[in-house]
Amino acid sequence: MNTLGQILTLTTFGESHGPAIGGVLDGFPSGITVDMEYVRECMQRRRPGQSTVTTGRQEQDEVEFLSGLLDGVTTGAPIAFIIRNTDQHSSDYDELKDIFRPSHADYAWLQRYGIRDWRGGGRSSARVTAPICAAGALSTMALRKMIPALEITAFTSQIGPYSTNPANDMDYSAAMAEKNAVRCPDSCLAAKMEEYIHEMRSQQDSTGGCVTCIVRGLPAGIGNPVFDKLEASLAKAMLGINAAKGFEYGDGFASASQRGSEHNDAFCIEKGRITTATNHSGGIQGGISNGSPIRFRVAFKPTPTIGQEQHTVTIDGKETTMEAKGRHDPCVVPRAVPIVESLTALVILDQYLTSK
Amino acid sequence: MNTLGQILTLTTFGESHGPAIGGVLDGFPSGITVDMEYVRECMQRRRPGQSTVTTGRQEQDEVEFLSGLLDGVTTGAPIAFIIRNTDQHSSDYDELKDIFRPSHADYAWLQRYGIRDWRGGGRSSARVTAPICAAGALSTMALRKMIPALEITAFTSQIGPYSTNPANDMDYSAAMAEKNAVRCPDSCLAAKMEEYIHEMRSQQDSTGGCVTCIVRGLPAGIGNPVFDKLEASLAKAMLGINAAKGFEYGDGFASASQRGSEHNDAFCIEKGRITTATNHSGGIQGGISNGSPIRFRVAFKPTPTIGQEQHTVTIDGKETTMEAKGRHDPCVVPRAVPIVESLTALVILDQYLTSK
Amino acid sequence: MNTLGQILTLTTFGESHGPAIGGVLDGFPSGITVDMEYVRECMQRRRPGQSTVTTGRQEQDEVEFLSGLLDGVTTGAPIAFIIRNTDQHSSDYDELKDIFRPSHADYAWLQRYGIRDWRGGGRSSARVTAPICAAGALSTMALRKMIPALEITAFTSQIGPYSTNPANDMDYSAAMAEKNAVRCPDSCLAAKMEEYIHEMRSQQDSTGGCVTCIVRGLPAGIGNPVFDKLEASLAKAMLGINAAKGFEYGDGFASASQRGSEHNDAFCIEKGRITTATNHSGGIQGGISNGSPIRFRVAFKPTPTIGQEQHTVTIDGKETTMEAKGRHDPCVVPRAVPIVESLTALVILDQYLTSK
């Protein structure tokens, strides 16, 4: 249930206010040297509290590896790692013990399990995505060795009313995205997005947005034709991120209003090898990569935790109102960027291992 | 690989031009009486050649059950079924043997497996979705017994430039959708869509579109919090349909431009039970159903097979042009409606069985 | 549930008296040429009615392949195949409808599923092993291409009081075993076994026995260290055969009375490569092959269907007596030989694919 992947599997565990969160990465190739500094950087990118646009909550996210490594090299044994929960103010959540927060998983979870960890969302907290970043860092290192040309770049493509033009998607680099706090590679737009997030914060409100991801350098022939399609595996992984509401690849929902004659990607020969003249398909046909860049987009809803007064009910079934105390993250999208990259690395490595 | 589901699994097999296609449904509850007439109806709905808007190809799609039934009642043993391929004109495809059709899986498949079944798309043909409808019919019968209030309704919500208004989604019934060939519950719009499809056909072109699906009557508490989320499982299943390019649930991509204060669904008490005042969430929170209707939408690209001349390359790497002969289906969307319903029934039954 | 394997999976279906039995082999390598004559031979070996020591029941076991092949070559798509049930005398079983046959699965199945296919054991019939042989034949063909030196040889090593000496295990060849009806490579012993089986038949009784299997030519490094160990996978597969009661590999149960100094296999150098001086381990250490021959043994109980009068109860809970009518198979062991070989081929190929 808490496991993603077929051959390379990531099992995550942990709640926001338990002793630790973590994961077990199984089926990982042996002989990969782990660059701990790179892992730390990847964790750091997801971490709240790094910039003015994110939550003030401080999560140190120090990863401890427990197994699967010998002198920093993977051995083929399962790689377990944990991240201690340190900045937990469980008592902050005491008042939430008897209430269902609107658009949070509280009510659904209680109906499912008959018991609920009310402390900061428990297993449904965004904090549970931290282990994904550690696993993504490792997967990226394996991919770099196996497919040196591979490059996975995700960036913020929409915040509230501001979006990049999909026509420019292929012009953006990871470096451009990392230049600003919202992780939007268009610096002009980035400034507006940042301002909009500050506005939401000042209004005790929040905003949604989108992350776009481009995978360059994946050879043709990676994926599977039915059910475990490359795009279906990506969709499942992305919809697994907290607050994700949609997934599209290639021209996505825009394809619905296109004609075949405009959507079809003609094959052609470029520098002696087969490629496509356009890439409306987003690099995947029939579940399998076709050698063109993979391109997909993930939509995120606005953070449900807002400071404004909201109508809700208590666990006893009484109507009431609530307002979230403290300082909240008005937009999760910039922090979702490294999670999207991490899950992409995991899915690609898994599909690569099954396609060999 | 060719298997969907956790406890209830559907494994499909077959190519468009092999002897037969079919599936094995395992983990299916025992004691369910199978209404063969209903199975036939479900198969009939997906079948091409039923109306003026679909392909002229005749597929009889007669399902033969091979196991798992005793006097028409399920026994708990795996239910295998096959559908013979009868209307195969493999020779029609002889000219495609040495060519990669644009935006088809031909090239990607050959790179993946080193061998390709060129006859009508082989395993990548839309024909492989037929077993899904048989399995969906069975799952629907099990759900009717287990959750009598459950109702799954899918309909065409977009064809090319014509779309329904999402605000009306909840007003549409299955009966309204089945009244016309395009399966759009808005009869006015349906007429325009039908005309548009005919126009595409006369231009040797094709069009994309969208299917919307509503699940009413699912109790709260069905689903899983991480990775195997209800929405992630639906996304994976839907992206598994041929030509699917996107998935969104609740307000989906529109959430990206919303504020928390407008997106959040306030809990309230209605007739003594907890419900939500609005349903921007689409009935799922944190991977688990919350008792409100599930609502999602799937985007489909235009059929890649078109009669117009297209640029492409041969398997020897030479550039060439091609045009698909014969009569093609200019829009798969109406036929995708029963597939979306079937996969939804499969996913819901599987998640229900894991959540008990 | 009805699936074996990790990467290469075999899902079987079918009951002895339904329309057909069969299987789906998924994850099978592409590019393997299928020798249909070899498949037929493998099926023929398992089939009852071939000799004087087996049941008189005639099963033609004609395999029809439905998918995954193009001009007799595997394409990487799932390979489905069916075997029609022809010689069904369901009415023979009418009298068993209301009775639980001793040491059959009738009672347990009814408790599990609340419904029971009483016709010839239904899903619990030995007939369900036929698809295993078809899948085994295919796996053997793939292994021959991938590991040309590999050789899997199973033979009858015990029937009732007569057993071969394990010390001679390595001297026996498949050809020696196939020379007689009981499939025992020691012709002297084979004659006694055959006579014993005839004696059991004349007494309306049955006998148990053992099958030994030797895998030569498997390179070191195939398998997995924890849970999915090569020996654990073999054990699971073998205990999946009807009537199997035990599994041991290497010195097996005899190891329990050995000392480390006699059981340990010293490493040595032979013709420039590392090998072991003895093979008490049976070719596997810590879940992974060590390059020495794999050696294991499977115990089978006597066929529960016997002609003698037996005490039992009706489904209404009344004590009664019964005696099985007709001609029964007094010993399943010779027919289990090809099943053991087939499952071994499946497990080895699966573990080989995971270990690459």
Added chain:
Amino acid sequence: MNTLGQILTLTTFGESHGPAIGGVLDGFPSGITVDMEYVRECMQRRRPGQSTVTTGRQEQDEVEFLSGLLDGVTTGAPIAFIIRNTDQHSSDYDELKDIFRPSHADYAWLQRYGIRDWRGGGRSSARVTAPICAAGALSTMALRKMIPALEITAFTSQIGPYSTNPANDMDYSAAMAEKNAVRCPDSCLAAKMEEYIHEMRSQQDSTGGCVTCIVRGLPAGIGNPVFDKLEASLAKAMLGINAAKGFEYGDGFASASQRGSEHNDAFCIEKGRITTATNHSGGIQGGISNGSPIRFRVAFKPTPTIGQEQHTVTIDGKETTMEAKGRHDPCVVPRAVPIVESLTALVILDQYLTSK
């Protein structure tokens, strides 16, 4: 790969000389109160260094739970736990870095992964069974709530030349087995076994043995008919224990020399309910429990680590001799008893959850 189970899954990780070993138990029922004292006891039973018959190595085996619990009650979230490795003398193993220990997994592992953790066997160490005991303790607590009558009792039934009489299996209780260091319920035999182990130690040698397990109180109808049979799942789990060489249930290998008329278990009525007059079947028929006690036996080889001089080769392929330094465990069988019980609890709970 490192995961056991279908619905309830245990993934273990860790090497003997890494920072920690542990596990993740997923799919565990919510609402089970965890008795930490009981977990500690279960861990303690497996731990070496408790008595004169085991190794002198001190493993504290303090379990830390990281997730899935709220105030000591399971929440339905994955339960992760770790056990720090404290008594590691990695340097003790320095001399083993360049040598393959006879009948250890060293050589096979290196061939599999191209890298080997030479420190105390790494992932192939017996230490990796510790997490199984923690998971077993939790599973036992869930079973006690779900099937109050259930009782799982394992005991040492053979050490070298000394074995209990299977005819007495049903007379032994857990209390009787726990009275002595070898965990044999026959105190007379226990004394001889203990003496024999001491003799092996003084000779720098080791001995094999057997563990028998009895499961009382499991209702009929738990299990699955094909491949995932109850007995096949038990076999796989047991063969997953380090040094296990064989598995048999019911009359096991003895069935091979029996006749149907003596092996068959007649059904009869006892106190108004259906049961069997004898239990040669070992409580399972066709993969499903029949309501009689489950009875099986596991064979273990002698510990491969012995003090005597042994012939072996270096990783450079040179022949050499070695002798294990320090104090070794001449018999793992008494410590395997709680591991057998734990795995039985895991398998039974998993099969129970799939059979509901």
